[in-house]
Amino acid sequence: MSGRLTLLAVVLVASPLLMPLRVHGQNRGAPPPAPTAKASAAVDLTGYWVAFVNEDWRYRMVTPAKGDFRGVPITLEALKVVNAWDPAADEAAGNQCKSYGAAAIMRVPGRIHVTWQDDNTLRLDTDAGTQTRLFRFGPAPAAAGPPTWQGNSAARWERSGPGGAPGPGPGGPAAPARGGSLTVVTTNMRAGYLRKNGVPYSENATVTEYFDVAPQRDGGQLLVVTTVVDDPRYLQQPFIVSSHFKKEADASKWDPTPCSTTW
Amino acid sequence: MGSHTVLDNVVTVVLRTTLALLVLLWAPVNRAVFAQSELAGSWAARNTEDISRDSFPVDYIGIPLNTEGRTRALTYNESQLAMIERQCEGWPPFYFVQGPFGLKIWSDTEPIKGAVISFTIGGWEDRAPITIWMDGRPHPSKYAQHMRGGFTTGTWEGTTLVAYTTHMKAGFIRKNGPPSSDQATMTSRFYRHGDILTVLAVIEDPIYLAEPQIVSKSFQLSAAPISPIGPPCVSGFEGRKAGEGVPHFVPEKNPFVDELTKRFHLPREVVLGEAETMYPEYRKKIKSTYVRPDPCKTDCGATPLR
Numbered sequence: 245m246s247g248r249l250t251l252l253a254v255v256l257v258a259s260p261l262l263m264p265l266r267v268h269g270q271n272r273g274a275p276p277p278a279p280t281a282k283a284s285a286a287v288d289l290t291g292y293w294v295a296f297v298n299e300d301w302r303y304r305m306v307t308p309a310k311g312d313f314r315g316v317p318i319t320l321e322a323l324k325v326v327n328a329w330d331p332a333a334d335e336a337a338g339n340q341c342k343s344y345g346a347a348a349i350m351r352v353p354g355r356i357h358v359t360w361q362d363d364n365t366l367r368l369d370t371d372a373g374t375q376t377r378l379f380r381f382g383p384a385p386a387a388a389g390p391p392t393w394q395g396n397s398a399a400r401w402e403r404s405g406p407g408g409a410p411g412p413g414p415g416g417p418a419a420p421a422r423g424g425s426l427t428v429v430t431t432n433m434r435a436g437y438l439r440k441n442g443v444p445y446s447e448n449a450t451v452t453e454y455f456d457v458a459p460q461r462d463g464g465q466l467l468v469v470t471t472v473v474d475d476p477r478y479l480q481q482p483f484i485v486s487s488h489f490k491k492e493a494d495a496s497k498w499d500p501t502p503c504s505t506t507w
Numbered sequence: 508m509g510s511h512t513v514l515d516n517v518v519t520v521v522l523r524t525t526l527a528l529l530v531l532l533w534a535p536v537n538r539a540v541f542a543q544s545e546l547a548g549s550w551a552a553r554n555t556e557d558i559s560r561d562s563f564p565v566d567y568i569g570i571p572l573n574t575e576g577r578t579r580a581l582t583y584n585e586s587q588l589a590m591i592e593r594q595c596e597g598w599p600p601f602y603f604v605q606g607p608f609g610l611k612i613w614s615d616t617e618p619i620k621g622a623v624i625s626f627t628i629g630g631w632e633d634r635a636p637i638t639i640w641m642d643g644r645p646h647p648s649k650y651a652q653h654m655r656g657g658f659t660t661g662t663w664e665g666t667t668l669v670a671y672t673t674h675m676k677a678g679f680i681r682k683n684g685p686p687s688s689d690q691a692t693m694t695s696r697f698y699r700h701g702d703i704l705t706v707l708a709v710i711e712d713p714i715y716l717a718e719p720q721i722v723s724k725s726f727q728l729s730a731a732p733i734s735p736i737g738p739p740c741v742s743g744f745e746g747r748k749a750g751e752g753v754p755h756f757v758p759e760k761n762p763f764v765d766e767l768t769k770r771f772h773l774p775r776e777v778v779l780g781e782a783e784t785m786y787p788e789y790r791k792k793i794k795s796t797y798v799r800p801d802p803c804k805t806d807c808g809a810t811p812l813r
Contacts, residue, residue: 298568298570300557301784303557307797311804316555320811454703456696456705480811499787
C-alpha cells in the first residue's frame with residue numbers, strides 16, 4: 245500500500261515535468277526569441293560537394309548541338325529562342341553567365357561550397373562560373389532589387405523527425421543527426437538558359453528546390469537537389485530534374501573558373 | 508482493513524487514470540516526432556531528364572562500369588530479346604527509377620492497429636512489383652532464391668522512406684546491355700515534398716560496377732490513376748528458332764561502339780562508362796578536343812504544343 249502511494253506521489257509530481265515546454269512558458273512574459281536558422285538547422289548542408297554527373301551527361305558535361313532541347317517541355321516561343329541561340333552575341337553582350345543562373349546552376353558540373361553567411365543566411369558558392377547564391381530564412385526583404393542571375397531565394401527547413409536510427413539491411417547507414425531538408429524558392433532572376441545551348445527560361449520563372457542528404461554505407465554523404473522550374477512563358481509544364489553531389493573532405497579540388505558561353 | 512481496501516482501490520483508480528492521461532498527452536507528441544510521409548497513390552513520370560538512354564546499342568554513359576561489366580555489355584545483342592525464353596524475362600527493380608513509367612504505390616496494413624506492413628510499387632509487363640516490407644522482418648539467407656522483384660525491407664528516417672533491396676536476379680542496369688549481377692543491391696530513398704516525389708537509388712554491384720551507380724528521378728502526384736500492373740507478357744515466335752544460339756557480339760568487334768562518338772562527338776571512354784568521365788575534372792581533359800556537333804535536325808525534342 246505504501247508502495248502504491250509512493251508511486252502515485254511520484255507520478256503526480258513528475259507529470260507536470262513531462263508536459264511540453266510550451267505549457268510552462270504560458271503567461272510568463274515575452275516568449276523566448278525564435279532560434280536562428282543556423283541554430284535550428286534540420287540538416288547540415290555545409291561543406292564541399294562535388295557533382296556526380298551521370299544523368300543528362302550530353303547536356304551538361306559538353307555543350308550540345310544547337311537546337312537540341314530533348315527532355316525540356318518548351319513552348320513555341322521558347323523554340324524560337326532555341327533556334328536563335330548565338331553564343332558570340334551573348335559573349336558580346338556580357339551575358340557569359342546566362343547558363344549559370346539559379347534555374348540551371350545546380351546542373352553545371354563543378355563543386356559547391358555551402359557555408360553560413362550569418363545566422364539566417366545560408367550561402368552556396370560554385371566554382372564553375374564563380375556564382376554565389378544566398379538562401380535567406382525568415383521574412384523577405386522589403387525591396388527585391390533588380391533581377392540577378394541568382395535572384396532572391398527564400399529558404400525554410402522541412403523537419404522530419406529525430407533520425408539517428410540505422411537504415412535497413414546489414415550495416416545500414418545511419419540517419420542524419422536531425423533529419424529534414426531544405427526548401428528554397430527563388431524568384432527575381434534575369435532570363436537565362438536551362439542548358440548551355442540556349443534552351444531558355446524567362447525572368448518570370450520560379451525555381452523551387454529541395455535539398456536532401458543521404459548517408460552512404462561507406463560513411464560518405466550524398467546531396468540530392470530536386471529542382472522544379474515553373475515558367476509560364478517558356479515551359480509548357482514544370483521542368484523537374486534532380487542532381488547528385490558527393491561530400492568532399494576539403495577544398496583541395498576547388499577550382500574557380502569563369503562563366504563561358506560555349507564551354 | 509476495510510478502509511485500507513477502499514483507499515487501495517481509490518489509489519489504484521487514480522493511478523491508472525493518471526497514467527492513461529499521461530499516455531494521451533504524449534501520444535500527439537510521439538506522432539509528431541515519428542512523422543512519416545504518405546507515399547500511396549499514383550505518381551506520374553515527367554521524364555524531363557535523360558536517365559535511361561537505351562535508344563543506342565552502345566550507350567553506357569553515366570554508368571561507372573568496371574572492365575568486366577563493360578566487356579560483358581559489349582557482348583550484348585538486343586536480338587536476344589527475340590529468343591522465346593527471354594522475351595518475358597523483364598528488367599531488374601532498378602528499372603522503376605530508370606524506365607519511363609510512373610509509379611503506383613499502395614500500402615498493406617495489419618487490421619488491429621493499422622500499422623503499415625508493406626508498401627508495394629506496382630509492376631509492369633517487363634518489371635516485377637517491388638514489395639517493401641516495413642514489419643521488421645530480416646532479409647533471407649544469401650542462399651535463398653533470388654526473384655525478379657528482389658527482396659526489400661524499409662524503415663523511416665523521419666519523413667523519408669529508406670528501402671534496401673537484395674536477392675535480385677542477374678539482369679541489366681540499362682536495357683541496352685550493361686549487366687547487373689545477382690549480388691547487386693539497391694538502396695532507395697523516397698523523398699516526398701508536397702506533390703513531388705524524388706526517388707534516389709544507389710545501386711552497388713561488386714561484380715560489374717567500379718563504384719555505386721546513383722540514379723534519381725522525380726515524380727508528380729497524379730489525379731489520374733496509374734495501373735498497378737501492366738498487361739501480361741505473352742511470348743511468341745519472333746524469328747529465333749530453338750537451338751539457334753544466343754545472339755551476341757565479340758566485345759572487340761561490336762559494330763555499334765562508335766555510333767555515339769560519331770554522332771555527338773563524344774570520346775569513347777564516355778560512351779563506355781568510365782567512372783572518371785562523371786566528375787567535373789574530366790571536362791578539362793576533353794575541352795581542347797571536343798567539337799560541338801552540327802545543329803540538331805532529328806530527335807531534337809518534342810514539338811511544342813503551344
